[in-house]
Amino acid sequence: MVTPAELTAVPLPDELAHIAVARLAYDRLTDLPAAAAANLTVAEFAEWERISHPGRRAEWLAARLCLKSLIRQRTGRNDPRTLHVAKNGRGRPQVVIDGPAAQRYGDCSLTHAAPWAAAAWTDRPTVRLGVDVERISDRLQRVAGSFVAADDVALVPRAPLEQLTVWWCLKEACSKVWGLGLGAGLQEIACRETSPGRHELRRAQGPVLAGWHWRFDGFVMALCLGDASADSEGHQAQR
Ligand SMILES: CC(C)(COP(=O)(O)OP(=O)(O)OC[C@H]1O[C@@H](n2cnc3c(N)ncnc32)[C@H](O)[C@@H]1OP(=O)(O)O)[C@@H](O)C(=O)NCCC(=O)NCCS
Incomplete structure (x- = not known):
């Protein structure tokens, strides 16, 4: 241990x-x-x-x-x-x-x-979690078009690379709640910061997931929460 x-x-x-x-x-x-x-x-x-x-x-x-x-x-x-x-x-x-x-x-x-x-x-047993960690770097700049959505909203001004990393981590964490992996379509997830570091994430008319992010040592970590109906089996059933 x-x-x-x-x-x-x-x-x-x-x-x-x-x-x-x-x-x-x-x-x-x-x-x-x-x-x-x-x-x-x-x-x-x-x-x-x-x-x-x-x-x-x-x-x-x-x-x-x-x-x-x-x-x-x-x-x-x-x-x-x-x-x-x-x-x-x-x-x-x-x-x-x-x-x-x-x-x-x-x-x-x-x-x-x-x-x-x-x-x-x-x-x-009724909670579904997703967590993601990513280093803040220019790596995400090349793929920003595949995951940033027009209705993503940030409440706090941040350096552009940090903001990209925040959205990336939150959306990855969200896709892990659903358990959809590569099928998640990160650009279809809208991310709205409601207070500093606290977010709401939503895909189409689906349920709203709660998200949080933290910054440490040049990295971003994000956590998303949903309920059991939000994982891949429940999510498929709702579509
Ligand atoms: C599944 C996915 C979320 C994993 O994320 P990642 O950044 O590659 O890797 P991470 O280190 O953050 O996470 C890996 C962990 O995710 C977990 N994981 C894998 N598939 C998962 C799924 N369907 N649901 C939830 N968690 C999953 C695993 O536990 C894995 O760790 P392990 O291999 O040690 O068991 C990711 O591969 C993915 O599919 N993301 C969507 C990417 C996308 O849409 N890209 C398009 C724009 S480029």
Whole structure:
């Protein structure tokens, strides 16, 4: 398990008391195989061993260490090998209590942007989460036309690259709530900042999702929340 010093809990407003978010600098992890053996279920360990790219191995593991440490801090559950991060058919992760019954345990979301991995978790089964982290850089300038919408509204003046990164992270986090992955159509999501760092996100006539963003060390992190009817199964049913 990672030490409390390696895990940075993200302070959240009171209205998010049912949510926990943390980030982990994975370049500080020294013995990845030992961390994997101590924290992953047998099936997760086998999946991790099949990843060949070293950077991908590190971020994949770090995201799960971050999530399981967060759950331990929050609940006192101290055997990470009883919690399995499973994926649905579109790649959306969920925590299940390992065993024949595979009982779902709240809702979670994962993200990574070197050197950071981050996770969000809630024990509320009706909440759907999405979290995203991105470095502020000119990378998004080239693809801005594919995700910025004419009705995106910012309340606070920001440097253009920072603003692009805020919208990108919020919309990615929103697509993770829905679980739609590449099918989300980020430009179809309108993002309206309602107070500094607090947003409402909406796609067509769909339900409004709540969003928050934070800036740290040249990165932006965003969190979006919806309810169970907003994930891919519920969302498909509404279209
Ligand atoms: C799925 C997606 C949201 C992941 O985002 P990303 O920026 O590539 O990567 P991140 O590090 O932020 O997130 C990766 C995590 O997302 C999660 N994820 C993958 N598919 C997901 C889905 N359908 N729903 C929710 N979460 C998903 C996984 O847990 C993954 O981590 P893991 O591989 O360690 O398990 C993204 O790939 C995507 O499809 N985005 C839409 C992009 C788009 O529309 N682009 C067009 C303009 S360029």
